[in-house]
Amino acid sequence: MSAGERGYRALLFLYPRRFRREYRDPMVQLYRDSRRDRASWPRLASDVVTSVPRQHKEAFRTMSTQGKLLTASVIITIAIVAFMAVGGALFALALMLVLAWTLARLLRERDAQLSSGFWWKLTLSGVGVFAAGVLIFAGPWPQSWRDAIPGELGWWSGMFIFCTAIVMIVGGLLSGVVQFASRRRLSH
Amino acid sequence: MAKHEQAQPLPAAVFHILLALRDGEQHGYALMHRVEELTDGAVRMGPGTLYGAIKRMLADGLIEETDERPDPALDDQRRRYYRIAAAGERACAAEVQRMETLLRNARESRPNLGHA
Numbered sequence: 001m002s003a004g005e006r007g008y009r010a011l012l013f014l015y016p017r018r019f020r021r022e023y024r025d026p027m028v029q030l031y032r033d034s035r036r037d038r039a040s041w042p043r044l045a046s047d048v049v050t051s052v053p054r055q056h057k058e059a060f061r062t063m064s065t066q067g068k069l070l071t072a073s074v075i076i077t078i079a080i081v082a083f084m085a086v087g088g089a090l091f092a093l094a095l096m097l098v099l100a101w102t103l104a105r106l107l108r109e110r111d112a113q114l115s116s117g118f119w120w121k122l123t124l125s126g127v128g129v130f131a132a133g134v135l136i137f138a139g140p141w142p143q144s145w146r147d148a149i150p151g152e153l154g155w156w157s158g159m160f161i162f163c164t165a166i167v168m169i170v171g172g173l174l175s176g177v178v179q180f181a182s183r184r185r186l187s188h
Numbered sequence: 189m190a191k192h193e194q195a196q197p198l199p200a201a202v203f204h205i206l207l208a209l210r211d212g213e214q215h216g217y218a219l220m221h222r223v224e225e226l227t228d229g230a231v232r233m234g235p236g237t238l239y240g241a242i243k244r245m246l247a248d249g250l251i252e253e254t255d256e257r258p259d260p261a262l263d264d265q266r267r268r269y270y271r272i273a274a275a276g277e278r279a280c281a282a283e284v285q286r287m288e289t290l291l292r293n294a295r296e297s298r299p300n301l302g303h304a
Contacts, residue, residue, distance in 0.1 A: 015236070019243065026216055026268050027235040033217040034235070047234020055240055 004035065008044065014052045016059035073171035077163055080170075119176035126168030133161040198283045201241040204231060206250065206280040209272040213254055216242075216268065242270065250276035 008031045012024055031044070060068060137158050198206070208214065208222035216238055224232050233241075245251045254269045272280070295301050 019240075023239040023243065027239055029267060030216045030220065030235040030238065034220070043232070044234055047236045051234070051236025051240050055236070058240075058244075 004041075005031065011045075011048050014048065015055050018059065019055050069171050069175060070167075072174060073167045076170050076174075077166045080166065081163065116179070119172045119174075119179055121172070122175060123169055123172030126165050126170075126172055129161060129168060130165035133158065133165060136161070197286065198279060199241070200231075201233065201237060202245055202250065203280070203283050204233075205238075205241055205245065206272060206276050206283075209251060209270060209276070210280065213256065213269045213271040215270070219270070245276070246270075248275070249273055250279055 005028065009024075009028060012020055012027065034044070060071065063071065137154075204223045204226060205219060207226055208219050211222065214222065216235070220233050220238055242251065246253065250273055251270045252273050254271050256269065
C-alpha cells in the first residue's frame with residue numbers, strides 16, 4: 001500500500017462512521033483508479049473538504065431526536081470549553097445560540113415531540129452532577145484524603161464530571177427551548 | 189413516488205450521474221469519467237462527492253446497485269455497479285424538460301442569449 005493511499009484512508013476517518021463503513025472500499029478503489037490518471041492531491045483534498053461536512057449534515061439529519069440533542073450538547077460543550085480556554089466566552093455563547101436555533105428549526109421541521117418534563121429533569125440532574133463535582137473536589141476533606149488520590153486521576157475525573165454536567169445542563173436547556181418553540185407553534 | 193419526482197430542480201451531481209447512467213450500468217470510476225465527458229471536462233467528481241450523491245440516489249430510488257458484471261473475468265470484484273431506475277429515468281426526463289423550458293423562455297425574452 002502506498003503512502004498516498006494510507007493518507008487517503010486516514011482522511012476517510014473524517015466521514016461519519018456509517019457512510020465510511022458502507023463506501024470506504026469503493027472510495028479507496030476510486031482513489032487508486034484516479035491516481036493512475038494522475039489525479040492531483042489538491043483536487044482530492046477539496047473533494048474531502050466539501051463532502052465531509054455534507055455527509056455529517058446528512059448523518060445529523062437522519063439521527064433520532066435524542067441523538068441530535070446529545071450531539072448538539074456535546075458539540076456545544078466542546079465549543080464552550082475550547083473557547084473559554086482561549087478567552088472567547090462570548091463567541092462560545094453566540095455559537096451556542098446559533099446551534100440551539102438550528103437544532104430547534106430542524107426538530108420543528110420534523111415535528112419531533114419530546115416528553116414533557118424531560119428538559120427540566122435533565123437540567124436539574126446536570127446541576128446535581130455539577131454540585132456533586134464541586135463537593136467532591138472543593139469539599140472540606142482532610143489533606144490526607146486528597147493526597148491519597150494521584151493528581152492525574154483527580155484531574156481527568158474532575159474534567160469528566162464537569163463536562164458531563166455541562167452536557168446535561170446544555171442538553172436540558174436546549175430541550176426546553178425546543179419544547180417551548182413547539183408549544184408556541186401549536187397554540188398559534 | 190420518489191422524492192425527486194417533484195417540480196424542483198435536481199442537484200447538479202444527481203443530474204450528471206443520471207445522465208451518465210443512461211448509457212448503461214457503470215461503476216464509480218466509469219461514472220466519474222462519463223460525467224467529465226458530458227460536461228466537457230468542467231465537472232470532475234471526487235470519491236466523496238460521487239459516493240455521497242450515490243448514497244442519496246439509492247435512498248431516493250433513482251438508481252439501483254446491480255450484481256451483474258459486464259465482464260467478470262476482467263473486472264475487480266470490489267467495484268460496485270449501478271444502473272438507473274424507472275424513477276431516475278422519469279426524474280432525468282423531467283429535469284431535461286425543465287431546462288429546455290427555462291432555456292426557451294430565456295431565449296424568447298433575450299434572443300441574443302448565449303451568442304455573445
